Amino acid sequence: MADNTPTCMSSETILASTVAEPFMQELKTEVSSLDQAPKLVGFLANVDPAAKMYAEWTGKTSMEAGFQFELRQLDKEDLEEKILEANTDPNVHGIMIYWPVFGTSQDTYLQQTVAKEKDVEGLSHIYISNMYHNIRFLDDAKTLKSILPCTPLAMVKILEHLGVYNKVLAYGNRLYGKTVCIVNRSEVVGRPLAALLANDGATVYSVDITGIQKFTRGAGIRLRKHEVEDVSSTLKEVVPLCDVVITGVPSDNYKFPTELLRDGAVCINFSSAKNFDAVAVKEKAAIYIPSIGKVTQAMLLRNLLRLRENQKTMSASK
Amino acid sequence: MADNTPTCMSSETILASTVAEPFMQELKTEVSSLDQAPKLVGFLANVDPAAKMYAEWTGKTSMEAGFQFELRQLDKEDLEEKILEANTDPNVHGIMIYWPVFGTSQDTYLQQTVAKEKDVEGLSHIYISNMYHNIRFLDDAKTLKSILPCTPLAMVKILEHLGVYNKVLAYGNRLYGKTVCIVNRSEVVGRPLAALLANDGATVYSVDITGIQKFTRGAGIRLRKHEVEDVSSTLKEVVPLCDVVITGVPSDNYKFPTELLRDGAVCINFSSAKNFDAVAVKEKAAIYIPSIGKVTQAMLLRNLLRLRENQKTMSASK
Structure with missing residues (x-):
């Protein structure tokens, strides 16, 4: 006799760590093949304990995958100047900021202050604009990849x-x-x-x-x-x-x-x-x-690798 | 006998037109010395009658000073694409947008879509950033002037x-x-x-x-x-x-x-x-x-002249 019991309807909860796992493995492999581990700098200018925890978590994930990570805690009024310094520091390959800082449109201004060459979050105007228009490269010769916003x-x-x-x-x-x-x-x-x-x-x-x-x-x-x-x-x-x-x-x-x-x-x-x-x-x-x-953290690091490739391509073409 | 009557304390109301007048004269003189009148394009994508009046007023002021002005009325969903077209149109020398469009942070995105070379409002990130840091030029050689936000x-x-x-x-x-x-x-x-x-x-x-x-x-x-x-x-x-x-x-x-x-x-x-x-x-x-x-309108046109100079400098250096 056929079993007429209906198939059990069940819902599955999937954790982000499961989805992130293969990307983390891929990142480890890619980083280990590089001469130097790319360095991500995180700027923390708010006093929210949740932001600090999140920042420490980025640090842990970065290190696990073999990247360098440095958390810079500072006063929000100093943030712009410190971003500008990191933009031109050849030892910094990627920059991220823990939001909110001011919690106003000033944060949008600060976001755009990060050099697009180091913007692992992918929030620079050109990246968002390219995403809207389905443009995958920064240059006509298609040597520089456009980054996607990480979330x-x-x-x-x-x-x-x-x-x-x-x-x-x-x-x-x-x-x-x-x-x-x-x-x-x-x-x-x-x-x-x-x-x-x-x-x-x-x-x-x-x-x-x-x-x-x-x-x-x-x-x-x-x-x-x-x-x-x-x-x-x-x-x-x-x-x-x-x-x-x-x-x-x-x-x-x-x-x-x-x-x-x-x-x-x-x-x-x-x-x-x-x-x-x-x-x-x-x-x-x-x-x-x-x-x-x-998964977002893994994508941040993936963006960092893409940016590092772009940086090398740009240096080579100088 | 000395007049002991105290000086009459009086308050003076000064109209913007009084302050704007010498700038308008200066603009007329500058424009009349050019081979071609620079062209300003205004994008109006909202249905606020006040914005339309303001737009028509820009048109009137532009013409008075000898500039070309074209008002482009359009649907807000088409605005980004039309800005991008104007950015690369050699017959458009300056672009302005009548705000608000969406009235959300999407307006900030649109603002940054205007090419800095044509941004008469001076709202591009680089102009605001240069203003904050008291930087007057876009290049180290000081051949390209940084624009100030017009208000x-x-x-x-x-x-x-x-x-x-x-x-x-x-x-x-x-x-x-x-x-x-x-x-x-x-x-x-x-x-x-x-x-x-x-x-x-x-x-x-x-x-x-x-x-x-x-x-x-x-x-x-x-x-x-x-x-x-x-x-x-x-x-x-x-x-x-x-x-x-x-x-x-x-x-x-x-x-x-x-x-x-x-x-x-x-x-x-x-x-x-x-x-x-x-x-x-x-x-x-x-x-x-x-x-x-x-006065703001006069400054918009003043910025347009500065941008026109920058555009000519850039073409000449190509």
Whole structure:
């Protein structure tokens, strides 16, 4: 007799460390082949103990993979001058800053002060702009790679790991047919991520307090890039359509309405706050990733290696 | 018999047009000496009638001074691509955008999309950074002038016109001994302005909702620049010390507490809202400037001429 018991519906929680592991191995191999371990300098100018913990964690991860790491703690008023010094110091190969510093638009100014040649976070205007326009190199000769912002890049690697990116499809088209909801439209993560996934073929609903926008791949020729439109849909209409829901709301009070999820959705939270109720989300989601920090750290280091290659290419061409 | 009647204490209201007039004359003379009138393109991507009026006003001022002006009205989603086109169009010499577009940090992104070679507003990161560090040129050979953000520049010209800049003192030291209060610490005007005036020798109290900071000229050697410290003083303690009070609060509800002003203060409002009560301010202020728009417009065009010179220098060196 056939077994008529329905297959057990189960939800799997995947830790960022699992996704990060192969990247960490790859980084170790690459670094060990270099004459000198690239050096990352982290600037910590706030007194938030969580930021300090995160900074120490970057240090640990960097060392584990074989990189040099130096944490520089300083007063926020000295930060700009110290960034400028590090920009021109040949012994510093990568720079990152622990945010927030001032917590105002002055932080955006400081972000742009980091030389693009050393910007492991990938937040320089040119990197964000290239990402929006799907431009992969800094120069026409294609000798210098453009860096991707590390959190959006981490998300892409996670979606690849989970098989959301369909490897049967052509590169650049591997999210075709997928629908994604991203709750957060910051300039640093949410909006770049929406554009990145749309460029790869997904339909992306980008949600923030001002409303919902729909990102799709544009048909432009000169600039291969996404298109954006404001939509009047509500979360209630949009979420049930989504294969993937990604949240990044930096507030302990925010919880995503998991009752709207379709059965079998993939749920990923990149906020340091827990945007999904851990019990409720598992009643609907096939896969739940509660945080992505370890993958982001691996991507920071991956960017550092790319920057180091660019630096060598530039020195060689002088 | 001596006339013992005290001199009548009177307050003078000075219009921006009065300050702008000699600059407009100078611009006309400079433009008429050129082979071709430089062309300014203004991008208007919002539907605010006030922005449209302001845009038409720029057009009128540009034409009056002999420049070419073209207003391009478009959807906000097309703005980035159209900026990128104008960046590389040899027939466009200057670009400005009517803000706000999205009203979020996406506007900062768009701002940085304007090529620095055409940025008449002077908001490119390199211009703001050079201003903070008192760097006047873009290159070591000093052939390319760094542009100043146009609203802070307009404020300096107004203070020069009013004699607040003391011409007896050496250039770069002409605000020495002056105390200034600036209510607004935005990245676009308030903070650059505080730094600019501090670099010229003033003690500047920069006020915003997060508190009061004191900007003074730093003693740095490598980077000649201002120093900043948080102060615990209140407006009540600070304002009576100030020779000049500058306001830029973009809200109709905000009124500066004029009762705190010292007698004979100079009061200047750069917000489009009226931050001073027009009657109350005149009971204390020696000079009151209710708005600065016409001077800002003249500075935009002045920046356009400087950029045109830079463009010619760059073409010649190719």
